Amino acid sequence: MKELLSWGIRELISALKIRKISAIELAKAYIERAQECRDLNMYVYETFDLALKQAKESDERYARSREFSLDGIPIAVKDIFCTEGIRTTACSKMLENFIPPYESTVTDRLFKHGAVMIGKANMDEFAMGSSNCHSYFGAALNPWKRNDNPNLKMVPGGSSGGSAAAVAARACVASLGTDTGGSVRQPASFCGIVGAKPTYGRCSRYGIISFASSLDQAGVFARSVEDCAILFEKICGVDEKDPTTSPEPVPNFVSSVKNSISGMKIGIPKEYIIDGISDEILSLWNKGKEYLKDAGAQIVDISLPHTKYSLAVYYVIAPAEAYSNFSRYDGVRYGYRPKEAKNFEELVSESRGGGFGIEVKRRMLLGNYILSSSEYDSSFVKAQKVRRLIQNDFLNAFEQVDAILVPTAPSVAFDTENQPTDPVLMYLNDIFTVVANLAGLPGISVPTVLGDGGLPLGLQIISKPFDEASMFKIAHKIETAAQFPFL
Structure with a gap:
């Protein structure tokens, strides 16, 4: 059963359809793995009984050949998504006993497609943090260890640290997070997985406990770009419960993942070469440029002056x-x-x-x-006025290029004992990610290399508004070339 933990969504669905495995067997495999990883504190509320019930219903649908597109796929849900009848706390004492009487749109859509929930994932309180050390239920930990000091406890990033750690540790197939200033992409880089956020308005915020309403956006974690694209197709789309959602049609993202990027122009903003940027990050960035050039893309220097x-x-x-x-x-x-x-x-x-x-x-x-x-x-x-200038910088840049390549985070994951004590230094972890939220753009982090201490580092693709299709296919080229060694 352990081999099931290595399969992606497409493989799992194929195996479930031909009855090679059952949804209950799959759920039990991930439940067992979640139990083995309890020391990582990834889940603040385990929903194993619910998962088995949902898996049983999936098996019944498979038996009648009436299955849904995600039937039986085990997921984790960040504890900021309201789940009807299931405790939702935003990892705060303020909401310690809150049980929502309604379901968030994003989780509702996944459940209606047959997804199985293993548990509610740990997070920084009300999504405020970059380390997942600000949770009322204690810090979540990164499953990755430094090869030069394996006894150190590494942070998974934040605020969606529990969601990222659960995917990296193979305690779920995929998970939901939210991204207000990089809270999906930064933990994805720290945990060596793929993390993506859509264009602002592409995905409903109904039922997501608010942090900053003009910046918040649901996002997904998985171990492949394709799995992220599969989930995007299910969670995106207009929602009458959220007037900020866009009526823009949701394309078939999966069909575009493996398309060619030959002739595409990829922008490299000079302003991201900040003072003090490490040689390790510059090397990672250069490697990403080479990967894309080898895939037929053209690298173009651009300027984002208000970055x-x-x-x-x-x-x-x-x-x-x-x-x-x-x-x-x-x-x-x-x-x-x-x-x-x-x-x-x-x-x-x-x-x-x-x-x-x-x-x-x-x-x-x-x-x-x-x-x-x-x-x-x-x-x-x-x-707000400068935010508009930042948005205009991107619009001007996208007249020259199709997408932008930048690092995801300024370093590998730090350990829980030696994290920055100065809040301003901690906030600098978001330096490469906040611009996508300010400009309302889609972004994805792809694990690329092992950096200092053998810990993961990711590269980030930012694409035009509502052009997640290009984002996915560019990310897939990096993924294919990097051949990242997942845990």
Whole structure:
């Protein structure tokens, strides 16, 4: 049964259709693997009984030749997606006992296609973090180990660290995450797997607990570009419950994955060669260029002049939107509520003070300051104007090139004991990823090489709005050339 853990979605579906394996056997194999990996703290809520029930229903459909397109495929779901009747906490004490009465659109679509949920995955509290060390339920750990010091505990990245670690450890076939400033792509790089986010508006945010509404987007993790494309076809599309979704038709992404990229132009932005960038990252980047040139693409130097402001803009807009969204957590309607409070002001203060962790409080204070009357125009309004300039930079660049190649993260995964203690240094982990969110563009990270300590490093493809098809086929060329050694 262990060999099942190495198969992709297409192989598994083929085997299930000819009854080579059953959905229950597949679910049990992944449940057993999840149990073996409990020390990684990937799952904050295991749904093994539900998985077996869903797998039994899948087997019944296979027996009648009425199966769905993902019937029996085991997945993990980041604990930020509302799952009806199943605890959803955003890994915060604030929502420790919250059981949603409704289903998020993304999970609903996967379940309607027959996916089987192994569990809810660990994450940084309310998706605020780059290491998955800011979870109320404790840090998730990366299954990868340094070859020069295997006793170190490595972070899986954040905020979707549990989702990434579960795929890397083969405790699920694929998983759902969310990406607000790189929270799918950065953990994908740290964990040596593929992680992708679509264009903003391509995928519904209904039922995703909000962080920063103009930046949040659902994303997927898998061990191949093709598996990510398969999942994209199922989760994307207009949703009447989310007015920000686009009516843009969802193409057959899978059919384009293996298409030629001959003649395509790939942009290399000079602004991404930042001060202090390591030789290791530059070497990785050059290797990616060679892979694409060998596949017939043309490498073109481009400029994204306002990139240098992207991190500052992100850390103005994201905390401000979060502060606005989090006004709902007042200890009255739902969420953590202190046992005694003398008045409403004390109730709200003690609810938020006791319910939120340190990183959420830090960003709430920052958001409050940014939205204050004295700072609103000089900080928030100005950041929105610069965001528009960043978007325009990409639109101008895409008149010259079809997609852009950049590193995903500035380093390999760091260990839990030696992670940056300065929040600003930690925020720099998002330096290569936040621009895609600010500009609303699709992006994918592909594992490419083993870097320092034998840990994974990934390359990132950013494509034109609603051109995920090009993103996937370029990523597949890197994947094919790299032949990355998965765990």
